[in-house]
Amino acid sequence: AQTVTQSQPEMSVQEAETVTLSCTYDTSESDYYLFWYKQPPSRQMILVIRQEAYKQQNATENRFSVNFQKAAKSFSLKISDSQLGDAAMYFCAYRSFALLGGGADGLTFGKGTHLIIQP
């Protein structure tokens, strides 16, 4: 079974600064997807960015980018020019292709990082 570890329970950053959230995972698979989800106080889970493991190029979505290190099994999220609206819980998640081989489907989540934006 896969595991996802987010070692930073809470991070704080000044508005307009850059912050990096860490995520490591454990898997024996070579093909999989990785995601960062944002959960604001409204509880809604919002996809921030995704990365396909077979792609070496790091994914980017506007102010959000990832540093994907497949050999190190690391998937960090960088938020540039932090804004007050970025304050939320951030979850790293893993999805395998085990279902194709008779295994289970679904996302495996880390415990989350609470991001605080200081005005």
Next chain:
Amino acid sequence: NAGVTQTPKFRILKIGQSMTLQCTQDMNHNYMYWYRQDPGMGLKLIYYSVGAGITDKGEVPNGYNVSRSTTEDFPLRLELAAPSQTSVYFCASSYGLRGNTEAFFGQGTRLTVV
């Protein structure tokens, strides 16, 4: 565009009662999921379905049942509610395993068992 809709948003149950959490999606997704989120934790998979008539257990299925009679609906049944089932429940759906694999989530149901 409604996406994934869960009802109710909040519910208080007494120990031993039963209830069904409703989930419906209008995106014609084959894959649907139920997760629970305990305080300070990430989401854990309870059950999932890859299509109408097909369901399977996730990481924490005990105390729950599901059915999938249509593509749109995936209700979660709690039998004999226990305090350990106090949690926030999320339903999600996704298109498939390749290409656009994004999971779309409902707003969640906060359940308290007293």
